[in-house]
Amino acid sequence: MSVQYSCKKTEVPQAGFKDVLQFTIYDYLMTNEKDYSSFLSILKAGGLDKTLSAYNPNGIDYTLFVPDNKAVEDFIKKDGQFASLDALLKDKEYVKALARYHVVNMGTSSYEFPFGAFSEPTLSGDYLNVNFILAKDTTYYKINNQAPVTKTNIEASNGYIHAIGTMLKPITQNSYGWLKKNPNFSILTGAIEATGMKTIIDVDMKLKDQPLKPFTLLAEPDAVYKKRNINSFQDLANSISPGRTDYTNIANPLNLFVAYHFLDETRFLDDLQGRSTNYNTFADIPLTINGLGLDILINRGKEVFIDNGDSTNYIAIDYDASNEVTQSGAIHFINQILKPQVPSRSIVTFEFYEERELNAYRLKGGSYLIENEELFDYVKWSGAKLYYVKSNDDAERAWSKDYMMIDGDFKISYQIPKIIQGKYNVFLQADAYSAQNALVELFIDGIKLGGLIDLTKGGSSNYPYYSFKVGAIDFKKYASHTIEIKSLIPGRLKWDYIRFEPI
Numbered sequence: 355m356s357v358q359y360s361c362k363k364t365e366v367p368q369a370g371f372k373d374v375l376q377f378t379i380y381d382y383l384m385t386n387e388k389d390y391s392s393f394l395s396i397l398k399a400g401g402l403d404k405t406l407s408a409y410n411p412n413g414i415d416y417t418l419f420v421p422d423n424k425a426v427e428d429f430i431k432k433d434g435q436f437a438s439l440d441a442l443l444k445d446k447e448y449v450k451a452l453a454r455y456h457v458v459n460m461g462t463s464s465y466e467f468p469f470g471a472f473s474e475p476t477l478s479g480d481y482l483n484v485n486f487i488l489a490k491d492t493t494y495y496k497i498n499n500q501a502p503v504t505k506t507n508i509e510a511s512n513g514y515i516h517a518i519g520t521m522l523k524p525i526t527q528n529s530y531g532w533l534k535k536n537p538n539f540s541i542l543t544g545a546i547e548a549t550g551m552k553t554i555i556d557v558d559m560k561l562k563d564q565p566l567k568p569f570t571l572l573a574e575p576d577a578v579y580k581k582r583n584i585n586s587f588q589d590l591a592n593s594i595s596p597g598r599t600d601y602t603n604i605a606n607p608l609n610l611f612v613a614y615h616f617l618d619e620t621r622f623l624d625d626l627q628g629r630s631t632n633y634n635t636f637a638d639i640p641l642t643i644n645g646l647g648l649d650i651l652i653n654r655g656k657e658v659f660i661d662n663g664d665s666t667n668y669i670a671i672d673y674d675a676s677n678e679v680t681q682s683g684a685i686h687f688i689n690q691i692l693k694p695q696v697p698s699r700s701i702v703t704f705e706f707y708e709e710r711e712l713n714a715y716r717l718k719g720g721s722y723l724i725e726n727e728e729l730f731d732y733v734k735w736s737g738a739k740l741y742y743v744k745s746n747d748d749a750e751r752a753w754s755k756d757y758m759m760i761d762g763d764f765k766i767s768y769q770i771p772k773i774i775q776g777k778y779n780v781f782l783q784a785d786a787y788s789a790q791n792a793l794v795e796l797f798i799d800g801i802k803l804g805g806l807i808d809l810t811k812g813g814s815s816n817y818p819y820y821s822f823k824v825g826a827i828d829f830k831k832y833a834s835h836t837i838e839i840k841s842l843i844p845g846r847l848k849w850d851y852i853r854f855e856p857i
Contacts, residue, residue: 379418379510380406392426392439393456393521399443400453402477408512414474414718415461415513419482419497421521429521454478455524460714461513464506467495470622470677470684473713479560480525483622483679498522498679528682529571530556538575542615544587549609550602551636555616559681568683569636570617572652572671572692581661582691594693613637614694619708620683623676626650631702634772638832640697644668652688656695666690697774697832699856704770705754708732712742716756719746732769737841738762743848751817752850753783763844764792768837770852777828778854780804782839785848786820787813792845796824797838803827809847819850826857 380403383390397403410416421429426439436442443449454477462472471483485496495503497518505517527535530552533543546552557566584590595601595608603609613636621633627650632640644651652669659666669690676686706712711729715722724730724740733740744756760766780803782796791809795802804825812820829835837852 377510378407378512379416379515382508382510382515383420389422390420392423393421395439395443396426396449396453399446400450402453402457405477406457406512410459410461410512412459414459417458417460417462417472417514417516419456419458419501419503419516419518419522421456421501421518425501425519425521429523433523451478451524455480456522458482460718463509463514464495464503464516468622469624469627471620471679473716478524480681481679482522483677483684485674485677487674498525499675499677525679525681527680528556528559529569529680529685530682532678532680532685533571533573538577539573541576541579541584541587541590542573542612545590545608545612548587548591548601549606549612551609551612551616554636555682557682566682567618568620570619570621570683571685572615572617572688573685574688574691578689578691584691610637610639610694614639614641615692617641622684623650623671623673623686626671630700632697632700632774637694638772639694640772640774640832641692641695642698642700652692653695657690657693659690699774699776699778701853701855702773703753703851703853704768705756705851706733706742706758706768708771715742716744719744721759733758733766735760735764735766737764740766751819752785752848753819757785758849759846760849761790761846763841764847765838765840766847766849767839768849768852770835770837772832772834773829773854775829775831775833777826777857779826779857780824781821781853781855782807782824783819783821783850783853784809785813785818785846785850786811786822787815787818788846790846792841792847793843794839794841794847797840798827799835800838806842809845819848821853 383394387394397406406416406418430436430439430442436445457477458472458474459477460472460474467484469484469486471481475481482497485499487494487496497503501518501520501522503516504519508515530546533539533546554566557564559566559568579590584593591601591608594611595606598606600606601608616636618634618636626643627645630644630646632642634640642653644654650671652671654668657667669688669692672687672689678685709730709732721741721743724742727734738760741759742756743759745752785791786809789810794807794809796804796807807822807824812822839847839849841847
């Protein structure tokens with residue numbers, strides 16, 4: 355259930371039909387059959403001709419990335435799996451997956467492309483990602499680091515068409531499989547195998563009972579190790595874990611080193627930009643990523659690296675090569691050896707980004723009733739209905755223009771990610787300029803923090819949100835914590851964020 359906000363969008367070119375409201379994505383392809391006859395055959399064999407001739411039943415249109423005939427021909431030649439287009443069309447399962455892989459289950463113009471993965475999957479259930487390629491005298495989009503976008507924003511009645519110069523190859527491998535097929539990452543791959551990490555990450559992420567969630571891998575190519583005179587896995591093991599060979603022991607330094615390369619959620623480059631914070635790793639030691647500047651900097655100030663007489667105090671990400679998408683998440687490529695570092699406390703702000711179900715809502719905007727609590731892993735509530743609101747109104751003053759809203763005699767809790775031990779001041783930001791708002795108490799791990807919080811006072815007509823300093827807390831260990839808010843006088847809560855500032 356949703357009530358959509360209006361959103362003024364940049365005008366985009368249409369498909370050139372006399373009445374675009376009556377011409378679908380499939381109609382456009384048929385009108386331009388001389389350029390797209392091969393892919394039309396794939397769509398028909400894959401059973402998508404009727405789908406792309408109709409509206410999306412979810413009401414969010416489609417996006418088709420369409421390769422021209424030359425791109426299809428090149429794909430068949432280079433792939434080597436099929437001798438001809440006819441042979442490909444006869445493989446019913448493959449052609450069905452191939453056709454669906456090129457259609458995103460939402461309409462998106464290039465002005466709305468993310469710098470990372472689309473919030474909705476393809477019709478095959480996979481996620482495509484977008485890279486921005488900076489070339490001499492030009493900038494262009496590249497899908498999955500495979501296919502340059504050659505023509506954008508052909509608008510039809512049921513979505514958008516973007517032409518691509520290379521046919522997309524469905525992603526069938528996870529992050530470990532990707533490393534294994536790329537010999538330039540043999541040293542890190544050897545370390546993953548020796549520490550037993552392979553058994554954890556080498557899984558089929560599409561299995562319904564798969565407990566592992568998508569993650570992010572920060573990977574050094576062999577060239578990065580070799581410039582530090584580490585020319586093999588054994589050199590790395592001797593450097594990181596001298597005198598010890600119990601690599602599968604989680605207390606072994608090499609095991610810790612490998613686990614530190616995995617962030618416990620998928621983070622594409624656009625997710626890392628615009629904030630500086632700590633990210634949890636498989637090593638249970640967070641690393642710091644600063645995305646506030648032009649470059650994304652890892653563990654700035656933790657170690658000095660000297661190359662050809664020049665020194666830097668951070669690890670950088672290779673923008674052009676990164677955002678590699680696999681079944682198990684994103685891979686980013688780094689320019690220095692990533693060693694575990696003693697974490698530093700920093701200001702951390704939690705805005706419910708851990709709930710993956712909210713991602714599509716964030717992109718589209720609107721007010722959404724959350725009807726199925728089982729879809730949420732970190733937010734629980736009782737006593738009233740819960741809504742997620744993402745505003746597209748420039749006048750909205752909520753941080754990131756979104757918030758959780760509950761109205762009544764309620765109780766709501768939010769399990770935040772792990773935070774480094776130490777003392778923090780705790781700030782709750784919420785709407786505080788309405789007589790309809792509640793009087794509440796806030797608890798952390800079951801213990802009440804501060805006094806009563808009157809949500810009817812503190813805000814103003816120009817800025818209704820107010821950051822309440824709830825109190826101070828001393829976390830004794832690196833762990834996750836549960837924030838709970840209870841209403842004392844029933845009313846409304848527009849929960850913007852919870853923030854922790856080191857003391």
